[in-house]
Amino acid sequence: MEAARVPSDSDIRRWRRYLADEQAEGAVYRDLARRRSGEEREILLALAEAEGRHEAHWRQLLGEQVGASRPGALRTRLLGFLARRFGSVFVLALAQRAEARSPYEADLDATNAMAADERIHEEVVRGLAARGRLRMSGTFRAAVFGINDGLVSNLALVLGIGATGVPAVTILFTGLAGLLAGALSMGAGEYVSVRSQRELLEASSPNPETSSALPHLDLEANELTLVYRARGMSPVEAQQHAREVLRGVAAATGAVAVPEDSLASVIDEHEAIGTGISAAVSSFCFFASGALLPVLPYLLGMQGLAAIIVAALLVGLALLGTGAVVGLLSGAPPLKRALRQLAIGFGAAAVTYLLGLVFGTSLG
Structure with a gap:
């Protein structure tokens, strides 16, 4: 059985630095979560939980040599300061860059799961920052x-x-x-x-008045199919979607609005x-x-x-x-x-x- 490697002084210093960085990054995500609600808050708290798992890994390696708590890297502390004061897209952009600089892929003492986590965290933060951008x-x-x-x-x-x-x-x-x-x-x-x-x-937005014509369309001819084909659906998909819309119109007693999903891309562009x-x-x-x-x-x-x-x-x-x-x-x-x-x-x-x-x- 292979004997456990005795960590050198440089190993101890590196692990302590990683531990401090993980603690600081977890605090950043928790500070950001306090300024968010709903889904964004849950995502940020999940990121903080993942940083806690990484923190536990370095604590386990260090054992009794954890030492006194120390501050994280200067850029991580700056990130925490900004997160507590502002919590804006600028902080998320900085957090995205911080995740991209993770050294775990090249460090044999970090697990493959930890390195993969950091890669995914970059994409998660990118997605959160994209909303603000x-x-x-x-x-x-x-x-x-x-x-x-x-x-x-x-x-x-x-x-x-x-x-x-x-x-x-x-x-x-x-x-x-x-x-x-x-x-x-x-x-x-x-x-x-x-x-x-x-x-x-706006010229590409659906005309709300078009909904008044839906009850009078021929279910067999189904001109509505052409509308959905013009919006990029395949002929089969367009025909199926149009039939579902017309069946809903036939079952309703009042006017039916144009489906909201057809407006989504226009709203995003605006x-x-x-x-x-x-x-x-x-x-x-x-x-x-x-x-x-x-x-x-x-x-x-x-x-x-x-x-x-x-x-x-x-x-x-x-x-x-x-x-x-x-x-x-x-x-x-x-x-x-x-x-x-x-x-x-x-x-x-x-x-x-x-x-x-x-x-x-x-x-x-």
Whole structure:
């Protein structure tokens, strides 16, 4: 019989770290569950219970060497803090990334079931986060587009005009004019875009008045079959479903509404798009807030190269922040998304600045 392996000091330290992380992750799910109800609450509590099973595994391995309780990893503690304060989709997105980083598949001391659990947990949290992402996706898209456009376009405008050598007051008023014009244009454009898309979807929604014709349809000819075939059912499925609907109509004494299941996809698409007003307000406000940063140094009385450097630094930090937020919400690496946002924004601004230098030299 093979003797049990004597754990090394590094094994003990690693197991203790895993134990602390499992305790912290379980607490995160319980904190999130306190802010939820119904099915979402049950799912989160089930995740916390699974983390408790993992915690028990490491306790068993450690035995008498469990030691004093210790805090989990910094990112897990941050997650717990956010869960207690907010409990939003941002926390679920962070939890999704935390589950994806599980080291159990490469660790021989973790069971295959534990590694499989962590894989599945990632998908469970992804599903929970998807609900929040769907609810906020329309407004969020407009907000991210607005702030990024405001940052990049007004920085490019300020740098391009500044490179020509005009007075600081000219740069300031040019930047403010760009802020107002861009924000109004973004708000109006987003409103028209979203309204047009919603109207296009509404044209695909079933007409409620159609239900009044159902009692008069020929059960044998069954024109209703064509409706369901047009919605993607096979001929056999469409015929069966239509016959069931017509039998229900024949047995009823009053008008029968169009089945709700035929509306589901349209409702989901409307929810993902958002409303025209919310999209317009988000675009206006976020464009204005982004476009304000490049002109802020000039509002504070700075000028010349110092103002340009400060404006570029402020916009760079904002681009990194928006890129990181987008990365977190999409479940992608935040740093990679942040650097991509920074490179795109500064690349566009650099081109405009170089053109300003060229025009300033030629005019001089």
